[in-house]
Amino acid sequence: MPRTAEDSEPTLSERLLAGDRRALARAITLVENDDPAGWEIVREVYPHTGRAALIGFTGPPGVGKSTLLAALTKLERERGRSVAVLSIDPSSPFTHGALLGDRIRLADHFLDPGVFIRSMANRGALGGLSEATLQAALLMDAAGRDVVLLETVGVGQAEVDIIDHADSVVLVLMPGSGDSVQALKAGVMEIPDIIVVNKADHPLTDTMVREIKGVLALGPKQGWEVPVLRAQAVHGDGVDELLDKLGEHRAFIQAEGTLSERRRRNLRNEVLGIAALRLRQRLEAAIAHDPQVIELLERVARRELDPASAAGAILDGRPDG
């Protein structure tokens, strides 16, 4: 057959690798929708990943993370680096729009081809958002973005799992973030690489910084000393210093060898996470349609069969329990 014009059309993967923003957006949507074509693209471009700096931002809602990200993006652009921002939406169906205002804060960058902005929503009880997040970050990396900024709202384990994909983790707080400081103190929250106290014009900022440093002093001494920075992201104050510290942290983990260690561990967790997710999906599918499984669940509700026995029966295909 003669070669047609269609044959010479570049594939989505090729366009993505060439830095095409629309191809990147399309590929992320495919991954987000769990479309096999999305996973195929990640497979094709994966050898071209590993170059971007992945930086994660976490912290309670309302502290100004997105304003900080917008200011950081501006500065990265001034230094000639291309940026991708991936915001992870909160999970509750109670009220939405938490990140809507945040995206508006990034609006200055909407027309800059050097900035790619994307948000992803939680995909419900099956989880998998953490897995989809890394896939999307890999696509951004393959598309040639120098810096990938991951942002999530909240400070629980689910957020930590997402942010854990990053090479460097920044915790953003503000004066009044008492719960988060308590959580750090109690060991409920992991110690990040950098802490930023935003809205640092607040009169209680000094107290807050002192409190945080007190908590850090209690922790195990490691090679990297966690800096506690002050910022007023809305005026761009303190953002230069944050960028410098991020550079220092990167140089530190590269010199120490922990960057490749972190990435190896993160990739291992990603493999396990995807495998476990697919196992659970197969299970959910079976449960929705299998009348014997439905009967098992009924017996559990009637207190005739305990949950663990029902789980065992489902796994081993013994629907009689």
Add this chain to the structure above:
Amino acid sequence: MPRTAEDSEPTLSERLLAGDRRALARAITLVENDDPAGWEIVREVYPHTGRAALIGFTGPPGVGKSTLLAALTKLERERGRSVAVLSIDPSSPFTHGALLGDRIRLADHFLDPGVFIRSMANRGALGGLSEATLQAALLMDAAGRDVVLLETVGVGQAEVDIIDHADSVVLVLMPGSGDSVQALKAGVMEIPDIIVVNKADHPLTDTMVREIKGVLALGPKQGWEVPVLRAQAVHGDGVDELLDKLGEHRAFIQAEGTLSERRRRNLRNEVLGIAALRLRQRLEAAIAHDPQVIELLERVARRELDPASAAGAILDGRPDG
């Protein structure tokens, strides 16, 4: 063979059903250690569960949850009801002892046979704490406890999963819990059944209560109106009212039929959770020992094979990817 004295010894399950505290403690340890004997006991006693009121308490560290639980326990005892308290320890290895002080607050009750106190620690990356929590709560229920109080530190998704086993969920805050109110507002945190503002002698209490009520007013109107109570647990103030509201909530969900609905949903999630956990355990075991799986992970780290393809290869037993 003649019947010996040993034959007539009651089994652990029988002793537990008779209300024996040591049998209950032993059975929970077995469940916590994932010992098959523990699951067997749950299987045996499961038909005798469903009678206890399961009440969950969540909230950031430091707000005084355990003091509140101690005061509530005292009041329940005065009203002639037996109590079990199950405290779930936080997960980070950074610093421990967050709940140690809390257990000391319950020390007044250590000698009262009508009060059973137990804490459980997170069991690491495999998760499963949520599953073990419900198993332990079922054992407490079967042992004839009228009230089972579940307590967890933190306000993330993992804590919500644990507390979700409860019939009624109480969120405990204090003036200064700005992060939690923001999380409620942003829809990151689920709306509980009752909110208690503890340490209500603080001058900012009124502001805090007003703020919380403002957030609740934004939410969808449902049958149950979430009360915002004030308490000073350390003096026992407001605890009577909390107990009354818990009674009202229970009567409400019983009358409405949502209690059995909640329990049906929780038990279904428990079955799925246990099944998924066991699947993941099988996977982890395979990964630790299988040289072909280890080679797959190496190829992922070298960026030769993407994580999803590696996961698929592991699931389908195609170690060549």
